[in-house]
Amino acid sequence: MSEVINLQDKIKAELLDISGTINKIVDSYKSLHSPLVESQENVPKATQQLDKISEQTAAATHRMLDTAELITPREDEVIAGLNKIKEIVQNNETTGVIELCDALAQKASDNNNDAFVIMDALQFQDITSQQIDHAVVLLEELEVKLSKILSALNSEGEETPAPKMPSKKQRAYDPHADLFDKKTNQNDIDSLFAKK
Amino acid sequence: MADLKILAVDDSPTMRRIILNTLKRAGFTDVVEAVDGKDALAKMEVDNFNFVITDWNMPEMDGLTFVTTLRKNDKYKTLPILMVTTRSVKDDILEAMKAGVSNYIVKPFTPDTLKEKIDQILAG
Numbered sequence: 001m002s003e004v005i006n007l008q009d010k011i012k013a014e015l016l017d018i019s020g021t022i023n024k025i026v027d028s029y030k031s032l033h034s035p036l037v038e039s040q041e042n043v044p045k046a047t048q049q050l051d052k053i054s055e056q057t058a059a060a061t062h063r064m065l066d067t068a069e070l071i072t073p074r075e076d077e078v079i080a081g082l083n084k085i086k087e088i089v090q091n092n093e094t095t096g097v098i099e100l101c102d103a104l105a106q107k108a109s110d111n112n113n114d115a116f117v118i119m120d121a122l123q124f125q126d127i128t129s130q131q132i133d134h135a136v137v138l139l140e141e142l143e144v145k146l147s148k149i150l151s152a153l154n155s156e157g158e159e160t161p162a163p164k165m166p167s168k169k170q171r172a173y174d175p176h177a178d179l180f181d182k183k184t185n186q187n188d189i190d191s192l193f194a195k196k
Numbered sequence: 197m198a199d200l201k202i203l204a205v206d207d208s209p210t211m212r213r214i215i216l217n218t219l220k221r222a223g224f225t226d227v228v229e230a231v232d233g234k235d236a237l238a239k240m241e242v243d244n245f246n247f248v249i250t251d252w253n254m255p256e257m258d259g260l261t262f263v264t265t266l267r268k269n270d271k272y273k274t275l276p277i278l279m280v281t282t283r284s285v286k287d288d289i290l291e292a293m294k295a296g297v298s299n300y301i302v303k304p305f306t307p308d309t310l311k312e313k314i315d316q317i318l319a320g
Contacts, residue, residue, distance in 0.1 A: 116221065116307060119214055123304035126208040127282055130253065172207060172232075172253040177282035182302050184284045186309060189300050192289060 031152050035145035042138045042145075049135035053128045056179040060124030067117045074107045081107075124179050133173035200318075201243075202227045205236040205250040205262065206280075211303070215249060215280070215310075222311040233257030237265065245275075247314070252281035252292070260295050267296035276317045280305060 081104045088097055176183065204215045204227055212229045219227050228243065230236035232254040239245075248266075252259035259279060266272040279297040283289075289300055298317045301309055 116218075119217055120304065120306060122210060123214055125210045126206075127303065129208065130282060170255045172255045172258060174253050174282045176285060178284075179304060182284040184286050184289060184302070186302065188286075189289055189302065192286075192293065193299055196293060 028152060032149050035148050039142050039145045042142045046135045046138040046142070049131050049138065052178075053131045053135070056124060056131070057128050060121050060128075060179065063121045064118045067114045067121070071111050071114050074111055078104050078107050078111075127177045127179050130173035130177035133171040134175050134177075137171060137173075200224055200226065200247055201245050202247045202249060203230060203236060203239060203245040204228070205230040205233065205248065205254070205259065207231050207251065207254040211251065211280075218307045218310050221307060222314070224314070233259060233262030233265070236262055240266075240272075247317075248275060248277045249280055250277065252279060252283050252288070260292060263292070263295045263297055278313055278317060280310070 081100055085097060085100060085104075088094065088100075202219060202224055204212055204219070206212050206215065206229075216227055216229070219225075228239060228245070230239050233250070234257040236248070236250070237257070250259040250262060254262075257265075259281065263277055263279070266275060266277065276298045277296065278299050278301065279292050280301045280303060281288075281292075282303045283292075284302040292300055299313045301313055
């Protein structure tokens with residue numbers, strides 16, 4: 001009889017031990033589940049952000065190249081025109097010089113305007129740098145979550161201090177910064193201020 | 197236009213150069229740069245400006261805090277402030293208006309828009 005009771009106690013103790021282990025596993029799963037889900041969400045966000053940067057950088061670069069391609073042949077024409085003026089002056093034949101000077105002045109003015117088009121297009125750098133900051137922050141968050149997961153796996157359920165991450169650069173960015181997609185256009189902004 | 201002294205506040209060196217060149221082309225040559233709201237406030241303590249162009253997202257002190265800080269000071273209650281930012285969500289624009297900006301431009305902007313807004317603000 002006493003042997004049966006002893007066996008029951010042993011089984012009870014084993015069951016309690018198994019129950020404790022299961023509880024620890026459930027707790028560990030819960031602590032891993034949330035960072036894993038968040039990490040899974042952040043990776044596509046960061047990837048989309050990086051794709052956007054790549055597309056917008058390419059678009060702005062093409063705009064600048066298109067404009068530069070207008071400037072360079074115009075510069076060739078200005079040089080040729082100046083050589084022509086020199087030739088005319090050397091030969092003392094002034095016919096058409098005024099027209100030629102006007103045409104050259106127009107080309108120089110067009111080049112000046114186009115240089116400003118390139119300067120405007122360079123605003124992409126500020127916008128894509130904010131997009132990069134956004135992607136970096138998403139990846140940094142992922143890094144922290146993965147470190148927590150690794151820490152939980154290494155500690156085998158024991159409580160350990162939060163992982164020490166390297167200090168991050170201070171980033172100030174607009175998560176919606178976009179070269180083309182303005183949520184509110186300038187006319188609507190003007191209407192808001194007109195009502196003020 | 198000649199006596200207009202402008203403070204251009206933006207954390208992006210590229211944007212500051214673009215704004216400076218655009219202003220210069222529009223005839224505004226007296227322009228001082230600041231890298232964020234904190235730097236701008238320090239520059240305003242030692243110099244007098246009659247026009248401010250500011251970005252929103254900046255480290256140390258953002259543009260919205262900078263504008264709110266300025267408007268709390270009687271000296272800057274009527275100072276023209278133009279916000280030039282990537283933030284184009286309507287709620288952000290309303291928040292900037294509430295903080296006291298005189299007008300608002302979303303980046304990327306054209307030189308004509310910048311000049312037009314400055315002229316509008318100055319015309320009152």
